[in-house]
Each structure stands twice: as C-alpha cells, then as structure tokens.
Amino acid sequence: MDTFDTILTRRSIRQFTSNTIDEEMQKKLLQAAMQAPSARNTQAWQFVVIDDRQILREISNFHPYADMLKQAPLAIAVCGDFQLEENVDYLALNCATATQNILLAAHSFGLGAVWLAIFPRKQRIKDLRNLLDLPDDIIPISLVAVGHPKEPKGLADRFNPEKIHHNSW
Numbered sequence: 001m002d003t004f005d006t007i008l009t010r011r012s013i014r015q016f017t018s019n020t021i022d023e024e025m026q027k028k029l030l031q032a033a034m035q036a037p038s039a040r041n042t043q044a045w046q047f048v049v050i051d052d053r054q055i056l057r058e059i060s061n062f063h064p065y066a067d068m069l070k071q072a073p074l075a076i077a078v079c080g081d082f083q084l085e086e087n088v089d090y091l092a093l094n095c096a097t098a099t100q101n102i103l104l105a106a107h108s109f110g111l112g113a114v115w116l117a118i119f120p121r122k123q124r125i126k127d128l129r130n131l132l133d134l135p136d137d138i139i140p141i142s143l144v145a146v147g148h149p150k151e152p153k154g155l156a157d158r159f160n161p162e163k164i165h166h167n168s169w
Contacts, residue, residue: 006108009155013112014068016147020051021074025109029076029146032105036097044084044091045098048077048132055131059143062127066116072145076102077118077128082137092119095141102144112149118142 001009030047038044050056056069069075078099080091099115106113118124119141128140 001108006104010104010107011112011153011156012114013147013149013153014114014145015150016068016072016112016145017150018071019073019148021111021146021148025111026074028109029102029105032101033076033078033098036094036101038094038097039085039090042085042090042094044081045095046079046081046138047098048079048134050075050077050132058131059128063116063118063124063143066143066145068114068145069143072147074146075116076144076146077132077140078102078142078144079134080119080139080141082139088119088139091139092141095119099142099144102146106144106146110148111146113144113146116143116145 026049030049033045033047034043050059051074056072056075059075060066060069063069078095080088080095082091085091085094103113103115118128119139125140128134128143129138132140134140
C-alpha cells in the first residue's frame with residue numbers, strides 16, 4: 001500500500017480478533033513512531049508496550065472510551081519525557097506525531113488501531129501514570145490499541161473544500 005492510500009484508508013478500529021502481535025511487528029510500530037518529526041528534534045518521547053491482559057482491562061476501568069482494550073492484544077502508551085523537553089505543549093505535539101505514525105504503520109501492515117487520548121485529562125494522566133508506575137518526569141499523552149481487525153471498514157471521505165482558505169480567511 002502506498003503512503004497516500006494508507007493515509008486515505010486508515011480508520012479507527014475498535015474490534016479485534018484474538019491474534020497476538022509478535023515482537024518483530026511491535027518493533028516496526030515503534031520504529032515508525034520514532035521516525036516522527038518533533039519540535040527542535042528533541043525526540044522527547046518514551047513508549048510503554050502493554051500486552052498484559054490484566055493491565056489492558058484495568059485501563060478500560062478508568063478510561064471511558066477504552067472498552068476495546070478488553071479484547072485488543074496490545075496497546076502502546078506514548079509518553080512525553082520532561083527531561084528532554086520541559087514544555088508540555090511541545091511534548092503533546094511531538095507525541096501526537098509519533099501516535100499518528102503508529103496508526104499509519106499499523107494500517108499499512110494490515111493491522112487495526114485506534115488512538116485513545118490521555119492528555120490533557122488530569123485524571124486519566126494520573127490513573128495511567130499510577131497503573132504503569134511511570135516516573136514523575138514521564139507524562140502519558142496517548143494510548144494506541146493495536147490488533148488484527150475483526151472486520152474491515154470502508155473509506156470515509158473527509159475531504160471538505162469549504163475548510164480550505166487561500167492566503168487569508
């Protein structure tokens with residue numbers, strides 16, 4: 001699948017089969033994440049790979065939109081590292097680009113994935129930080145649930161020319 005097709009056909013997948021994601025595929029997803037651009041090239045991200053069924057279930061207890069983690073074989077927590085970047089806004093932006101790369105890579109490999117926001121919800125940050133035993137200088141920004149899609153989704157054409165402005169509003 002070429003890059004443009006990957007971008008146009010990627011969809012949020014919330015239903016997964018029970019098939020696992022092997023370590024080589026996990027590594028490829030993380031390689032894609034780490035190729036993302038970052039402000040001032042700080043690459044101020046850290047990743048927690050979660051494949052423990054109990055931890056995945058626990059996340060769905062405090063995150064209102066994380067029910068798919070009860071069946072997803074894998075989640076990746078994308079976290080910002082305050083030791084490498086002091087500005088939380090840059091951390092959020094940098095982690096967002098890494099998150100998007102995971103989503104696109106997963107789709108290009110025939111996997112399904114969905115992005116779950118953690119930041120800026122203070123309670124979600126606190127709960128995930130506690131659950132994953134994150135150090136104080138690490139802030140969870142997002143989670144990506146990954147798995148083999150249970151059913152394919154069709155194209156969702158979101159192009160809207162009314163949202164395009166040239167040179168001024």
